[in-house]
Amino acid sequence: MSVTVRVPAKVNVQLAVGAARPDGFHDLANVFLAVGLYDEVTVTPADELRVTCAGPDADQVPLDRTNLAARAAIALAGRYGRSPDVHVHIAKDIPVAGGMAGGSADGAGALLACDALWGTGASRAELLEICAELGSDVPFSLVGGAALGTGRGEVLTPLEVGGTFHWVFAMAARGLSTPAVFREFDRLAEGRDVPEPVASRPLLDALAAGDADALAAAVSNDLQPAALSLFPELTDTLAAGRAAGALAAVVSGSGPTTAFLTRDLASAEAVAGALRVSGTCRAVRVAVGPVAGATVLEPAASG
Numbered sequence: 001m002s003v004t005v006r007v008p009a010k011v012n013v014q015l016a017v018g019a020a021r022p023d024g025f026h027d028l029a030n031v032f033l034a035v036g037l038y039d040e041v042t043v044t045p046a047d048e049l050r051v052t053c054a055g056p057d058a059d060q061v062p063l064d065r066t067n068l069a070a071r072a073a074i075a076l077a078g079r080y081g082r083s084p085d086v087h088v089h090i091a092k093d094i095p096v097a098g099g100m101a102g103g104s105a106d107g108a109g110a111l112l113a114c115d116a117l118w119g120t121g122a123s124r125a126e127l128l129e130i131c132a133e134l135g136s137d138v139p140f141s142l143v144g145g146a147a148l149g150t151g152r153g154e155v156l157t158p159l160e161v162g163g164t165f166h167w168v169f170a171m172a173a174r175g176l177s178t179p180a181v182f183r184e185f186d187r188l189a190e191g192r193d194v195p196e197p198v199a200s201r202p203l204l205d206a207l208a209a210g211d212a213d214a215l216a217a218a219v220s221n222d223l224q225p226a227a228l229s230l231f232p233e234l235t236d237t238l239a240a241g242r243a244a245g246a247l248a249a250v251v252s253g254s255g256p257t258t259a260f261l262t263r264d265l266a267s268a269e270a271v272a273g274a275l276r277v278s279g280t281c282r283a284v285r286v287a288v289g290p291v292a293g294a295t296v297l298e299p300a301a302s303g
């Protein structure tokens, strides 16, 4: 018997970053939107814990116990005093080290899949607690939709969204390390006061209204200068998307994936086409948001 869970990527429509805390993390006002690029995580009982991964970026995914999916299985098993012996297979479509929470998606997916496979009966609150231990972005991968993340991003308040937003994502030629981008943020902030991060009222109103123009005017990412400082070529990708008619162009989270908000599907396809021939990125995808969080898929009918 196997259980498969589908988990979406995310884009940060606002990422306000405070000063470094004593524990090295940063307080955030992190407005997450789940978007329709998915990893699928399948767990099957096995003699020992083992991880496999397939997909275009599979060679960059660690297959040992540092993989967030393996860590999720170990954490849940530990809580329920059982062995974590499962084969975790990740069908990976979310770019690796791209600022779209792919590893977090796999952590949340494996947690939900193991929970269903083992019938632990863990409450939603318990699962969210384990997610927060795994990483700041992992709770959002479980819940999906749209949410404001405070604290280091793990304290979630669900947000109402009044429509569907059309996005284009440009994948970069290489990844960026999240800790390195936060370190660069700290370096760039040296000698100046970093304000407390707060969610933008106009941005929350734009989400609630489903108003793409208003959302485009309010989108912001405090990590963008740091990501561009480490990866200056992204400036060309952002410019190419803007020139092709995107309403907004922004680095997704810590990057280096760049995200382009468009008014509708036709305009998303046009921006995607222009980016594909721009020579400024490795791959281009179109996706909508918000979409549901981690979801157990019904087993396919077998013959």
Ligand SMILES: C[C@@](CO)(OP(=O)(O)O)[C@H](O)COP(=O)(O)OP(=O)(O)OC[C@H]1O[C@@H](n2ccc(N)nc2=O)[C@H](O)[C@@H]1O
Pocket (backbone or CB within 6 Å): 012, 015, 024, 025, 026, 027, 028, 030, 098, 099, 100, 101, 102, 104, 134, 135, 136, 137, 138, 151, 152, 153, 178, 179, 182, 252, 253, 254, 255
């Ligand atoms: C920046 C964001 C925006 O959503 O995502 P990505 O762009 O990486 O996907 C997140 O804050 C990433 O969350 P996640 O990838 O889960 O990070 P974690 O594993 O918790 O932390 C990795 C490292 O990032 C830094 N970190 C992370 C979160 C935070 N609020 N402050 C930090 O300073 C710390 O250096 C930490 O050691």
Ligand SMILES: Nc1ncnc2c1ncn2[C@@H]1O[C@H](COP(=O)(O)OP(=O)(O)O)[C@@H](O)[C@H]1O
Pocket (backbone or CB within 6 Å): 060, 061, 062, 066, 067, 068, 069, 090, 095, 096, 097, 098, 099, 100, 101, 102, 103, 104, 106, 107, 175, 176, 178, 254, 255
């Ligand atoms: N299941 C996983 N998928 C991808 N990366 C993982 C996974 N587990 C651990 N990692 C590690 O986490 C790093 C960040 O990956 P990822 O979550 O894809 O990016 P980001 O934090 O930018 O959204 C990777 O470089 C890899 O070393």
